[in-house]
Amino acid sequence: MHLTLLQIITVCLLICGIVVMVLASSITMRLLQLLKEGKYAGAWKFMYILIMMFQFGYVFTIILTVFFPASLINLIAGIVFLLGSLFVFVVMRVSEKTIRQLFATTVSKDFIENIVQSMADTLIVVNLSPDGTITEVNEATLRMLGYNREELIGESINIILDTEHLDPNEEISNNQHVTYRTKTGDEIPVLYSRSKMSGIDNSHSGYIYVGQDISKIVRAERAIKKSEHRYRFLAEQLEESNTLKELLLDIITHDLKNPVGVIQGMSDLLVQESPDNELITGIRDSSENILKVINNATVLSKLAIGEKLEMEPIDVSNLMKEAVDNFKLALESNDMTVEDTLSSPVIIEGHPVLVEVFKNYVSNAVKYAKVGKKIIIGTEKSDRYLRCFVKDIGKTIPRQLSDKIFDRKVQLENGLGKGTGLGLAIVKRIADEHDAVVGTVPNEPTGNIFYIDFPLGKLIKP
Secondary structure (H helix, E strand, O other), X not given: OOOOHHHXXXXXXXXXXXXXHHHHHHHHHHHHHHHOOOOOHXXXXXXXXXXXXXXXXXXXXXXXXXXXXXXXXXXXXXXXXHHHHHHHHHHHHHHHHHHHHHHHHHHHHHHHHHHHHHOOOEEEEEEOOOOOXXXXXXXHHHHHHOOOHHHHOOOEHHHOEOXXXXXXXXXXXXXXXXXXXXXXXXXXXXEEEEEEEEOOOOOEEEEEEEEEEOHHXXXXXXXXXXXXXXXXXXXXXXXXXXXXXXXXXXXXXXXHHHHHHHHHHHHHHHHHHOOOOHHHHHHHHHHXXXXXXXXXXXXXXHHHOOOOOOOEEEEHHHHHHHHHHHOHHHHHHOOOEEEEOOOOOOEEEEOXXXXXXXXXXXXXXXXXXXXXXXXXXXXXXXXXXXXXXXXXXXXXXXXXXXOOOOOOOOOOEOOOOEOOOOHHHHHHHHHHHOOOEEEEEEOOOOOEEEEEEXXXXXXXXX
């Protein structure tokens, strides 16, 4: 079979048309898969059937062109068929792109809607009508205000927010404190922001109001202010009380020092006349101790109001011996002995008030460990600290109390009642002023070791 040039050109045009129609049909199939059982799926199925029918028409036209003589009309028909297939392909291709973009936009809209509805802050959208009609709200707004969605949509923003004091020409307003009204008329303080909303053509279409419930913050601020006023008043009272205590202590110490000083002076004269009289010597020593107690009380009062101690070289071994001497009669009356393991002077940078630490330790041993009949005093040095200790052989303090007994109002018991709990608290305060650490550990086989650890930097070489 010999084909003319006209037939060959017509057949080529028709074959190209079939190829283009096949491409168009593949696009139609992808659209059907995308749309699935959507609203317009039926129309696209019908379009697919038409495209398939066109392909069969193209094949039939090719057969006619090959087996029958071709004319110029056949050539024009082939050109028209090719152009028609190209038109269908372009339409299908543009339709696919448009539908896919629409799907992408729809997904984004749902995504944004989910974000808005899950926000913890309130969101209200209003239009540009004179009364500011509400067009959208999120779930947080409904929960906070107690409305249903239908009750707010279409209503004026003024039922929620008094907008009279807001500047209508201000496009953006950030972090203003306003009040929202609930459905029941309650007022909720809100940290509020307003921003301009633009339409598709960038024209001003409304406002977005975002609010955060700050009622808890406001209540907390009020409570803080109330507490601040209260504690300022208490601080003033405390300052006045401390001033009164300081004045009272000055008066007491002054009034005590004078008669005790007279007693000491007279006892010194009597000792010179009768140096072997133990009674007179005891009176003189006791008066000296009373003066030291008064002086230490003055120092402790200064510590209580935050004053610093003036440090000087001092022998802590002598202070420990002095503390024991103060309880000589109490030790003898309880048949208690003291084992002194102090061998040589131990000089540190400190203050004489440290004697109160050792007095407290010895006093506790006499009160609470008299059954052991023995007290051991001494010092020991490690590579980190110098430890001064007072050991007893009484009842061991439970571990759960050993860290607490140096706190104010926590005291030991001896079965005869309780003290004020101030003794060991004062010990800790004195130790803090010397950068020292106080504590207690169990003695073996029974009893306790009360200690004060001085940093090695406090030691002074003799």
